[in-house]
Amino acid sequence: MTAALFALMLAQNFDQRGFIEDQTLVYPQIAPNDSGNIVNQILLRWDASYQLTPWLKFSGSIDARADSHEQTERVWSLDVDDRSIKRPAFSLRRASATLHKGKFTAELGRQFIRWGKADILNPTDRFAPKDYLSSVVSSDFLGVVAARVTYESGSNTIDVVWQPLFTPSRIPLLNQRWTALPSEAQGIPIFDDGARYPGGSQYGARFNHIGAGYEASACFFDGYNNLPYFTATENISGVSVQRYYPKLRLYGADLAVPLPWFTVKTEGAYFTSTTPGADEYALYVIQLERQVKEWSFVGGYAGEIVTHSSGNPLEFAPDRGFARSFLGHASWTLDANRSLAFEAAVRLHGSVTKAEYSQAFGQHWRATAGITWIRGSETDFLGQYHRNSYGSLAIRYSF
Amino acid sequence: MVVAAAAFAQDPRQIIEEVQRRSRSDSQRYEGTLEVVGAGNRIATKRWTFERIGSFGESKALLRFTAPAEVKGVALLIVNHPDRASDQWMWRPSIGRDQRIALQDRSTRFFGTDFSFEDLEERDVQQFNFKLLGDDNGQWKIESRPHKASQYTYSYLWVKKDNYTMVKVEAYSKSGLVRVIDYRDFELSGNIWTARTVEVNDIARKSRTTLKYDKLEYNLPLKEDDFTLQALRRS
Numbered sequence: 183m184t185a186a187l188f189a190l191m192l193a194q195n196f197d198q199r200g201f202i203e204d205q206t207l208v209y210p211q212i213a214p215n216d217s218g219n220i221v222n223q224i225l226l227r228w229d230a231s232y233q234l235t236p237w238l239k240f241s242g243s244i245d246a247r248a249d250s251h252e253q254t255e256r257v258w259s260l261d262v263d264d265r266s267i268k269r270p271a272f273s274l275r276r277a278s279a280t281l282h283k284g285k286f287t288a289e290l291g292r293q294f295i296r297w298g299k300a301d302i303l304n305p306t307d308r309f310a311p312k313d314y315l316s317s318v319v320s321s322d323f324l325g326v327v328a329a330r331v332t333y334e335s336g337s338n339t340i341d342v343v344w345q346p347l348f349t350p351s352r353i354p355l356l357n358q359r360w361t362a363l364p365s366e367a368q369g370i371p372i373f374d375d376g377a378r379y380p381g382g383s384q385y386g387a388r389f390n391h392i393g394a395g396y397e398a399s400a401c402f403f404d405g406y407n408n409l410p411y412f413t414a415t416e417n418i419s420g421v422s423v424q425r426y427y428p429k430l431r432l433y434g435a436d437l438a439v440p441l442p443w444f445t446v447k448t449e450g451a452y453f454t455s456t457t458p459g460a461d462e463y464a465l466y467v468i469q470l471e472r473q474v475k476e477w478s479f480v481g482g483y484a485g486e487i488v489t490h491s492s493g494n495p496l497e498f499a500p501d502r503g504f505a506r507s508f509l510g511h512a513s514w515t516l517d518a519n520r521s522l523a524f525e526a527a528v529r530l531h532g533s534v535t536k537a538e539y540s541q542a543f544g545q546h547w548r549a550t551a552g553i554t555w556i557r558g559s560e561t562d563f564l565g566q567y568h569r570n571s572y573g574s575l576a577i578r579y580s581f
Numbered sequence: 582m583v584v585a586a587a588a589f590a591q592d593p594r595q596i597i598e599e600v601q602r603r604s605r606s607d608s609q610r611y612e613g614t615l616e617v618v619g620a621g622n623r624i625a626t627k628r629w630t631f632e633r634i635g636s637f638g639e640s641k642a643l644l645r646f647t648a649p650a651e652v653k654g655v656a657l658l659i660v661n662h663p664d665r666a667s668d669q670w671m672w673r674p675s676i677g678r679d680q681r682i683a684l685q686d687r688s689t690r691f692f693g694t695d696f697s698f699e700d701l702e703e704r705d706v707q708q709f710n711f712k713l714l715g716d717d718n719g720q721w722k723i724e725s726r727p728h729k730a731s732q733y734t735y736s737y738l739w740v741k742k743d744n745y746t747m748v749k750v751e752a753y754s755k756s757g758l759v760r761v762i763d764y765r766d767f768e769l770s771g772n773i774w775t776a777r778t779v780e781v782n783d784i785a786r787k788s789r790t791t792l793k794y795d796k797l798e799y800n801l802p803l804k805e806d807d808f809t810l811q812a813l814r815r816s
Binding site: 199200201229239280282284285287294296298323332334339392394397438440441442443444445471472473475476478515517518519542545546548578580581 | 617619620623625626648649650651653654665668674676677678681683684685686688689690693694730786788806809810811814815
């Protein structure tokens with residue numbers, strides 16, 4: 183009887199969801215450093231949570247992966263820090279405890295922290311490293327190990343975050359197509375010499391206010407850029423490349439104002455750094471969004487103002503790469519099961535355009551087919567990937 | 582007493598105030614099963630849990646999808662105001678962020694159902710003008726026009742005379758009939774006559790959503806803290 187009651191209690195407080203997805207990417211063109219045309223990847227993601235008491239909840243998420251293009255480690259040990267060059271085969275995506283008492287909420291452990299209001303680029307979203315390994319133009323978020331305390335009183339929220347362990351964004355592999363090498367470097371053997379990870383902790387705070395006709399935030403971050411700069415060392419066998427992550431301080435703000443015909447969202451941040459060789463700059467986004475019946479439209483401009491340029495070209499910076507762009511997204515919900523989406527980023531010398539059709543079959547299955555078309559010159563951030571246009575098909579079973 | 586009720590009830594505002602008074606509760610919780618039948622008879626089934634604290638115009642509600650698996654965890658927080666349209670935020674686990682639903686977007690269908698975001702609001706009677714149009718078949722037919730921004734220019738409401746329950750709504754925009762909402766299968770629950778089935782017909786799309794209420798409870802001990810943006814993120 184006691185065991186049955188305990189099991190019932192567990193069932194009521196336990197929640198889980200997940201999916202298994204197989205995705206195939208087809209690249210019509212080969213790249214100088216990658217002759218593969220087809221990449222297949224499979225991902226099993228399982229999220230679970232357990233509400234131990236009304237004020238304490240445990241959340242966890244694990245990923246299990248495999249792929250055909252050596253983008254995933256072949257070692258089946260559980261990776262907990264998510265710092266490997268390749269994706270771990272088996273990783274702890276989230277493991278956190280959430281405590282809630284009155285106006286305070288604290289989350290401790292590996293978790294996802296998202297800041298910002300814009301949808302097409304988020305300059306203030308600094309606790310959200312990404313996985314760019316299999317596509318620079320379509321990425322997933324990585325969790326961070328942090329302590330986050332939120333105080334919410336009426337329409338005001340204060341969010342304080344301390345991240346003791348640095349989690350870098352995962353960048354494309356040097357010997358694969360999403361590392362676009364300049365033409366003069368082609369044919370030279372390039373070796374990955376690892377990374378110098380910063381040892382210090384990172385912290386930040388954000389204040390958010392909800393007004394009757396607007397919502398606004400101001401934020402501060404002090405830590406490191408999760409996107410790397412590189413040092414290149416020439417040696418007898420080629421060039422060794424090492425990643426490092428410069429200091430970064432951010433002062434940011436965002437604002438959303440719903441107007442009668444559309445909503446204006448804007449977000450901006452000014453980045454400074456004390457690391458030699460790092461730039462100082464501002465990124466900003468202004469976007470308009472509107473839903474008309476089953477259509478949703480988001481369009482805007484992402485800009486960049488460089489206040490101090492170090493002239494260091496050896497960096498991987500998709501956030502800045504998508505700046506100085508006109509960005510747009512449109513989606514159409516055909517019915518309860520089917521949708522269409524279009525997305526574009528257009529710079530002066532490069533562009534990426536995506537189209538995607540998605541359809542659910544029954545309660546568990548979904549198929550998504552898409553085309554990503556990249557054009558431009560090799561000197562442009564987007565244009566350098568002009569050989570990487572691809573078609574994709576993903577089959578997902580959700581449970 | 583019946584005569585007295587019928588006499589004062591000829592004023593349409595008083596009829597609607599009586600509807601609200603009889604359905605008032607401090608809190609509510611139910612599990613809803615939705616069947617969406619689209620054009621071409623494509624059927625999708627979804628489930629959500631709904632919790633509300635407070636009542637008309639001063640209530641807060643949190644709605645969480647529990648099925649199908651791909652939308653499980655999607656949640657909507659609705660903060661109703663006595664003098665204006667509600668504030669609404671949606672949480673999607675896949676992006677890990679809440680998104681405010683702008684006022685001009687409230688006519689959009691809510692997550693593939695035939696409910697619009699506005700249909701999920703609870704507006705107070707003071708936000709409308711009313712006109713009594715008819716009185717037959719044991720029901721009052723009342724025209725309702727919103728003072729504040731709404732996708733609907735006006736609506737026709739049918740209220741049963743014997744127990745003051747709303748049984749049907751026809752909602753019109755400038756271009757004509759938009760939605761028909763039928764309330765059926767009434768049961769007395771916690772001393773409140775409650776429709777256990779609500780059917781929403783989207784006229785233009787020729788689709789309909791049927792919502793069935795399970796495990797309906799009123800006046801539960803819910804907490805204000807569970808109806809905030811932080812609660813939405815915790816869900």
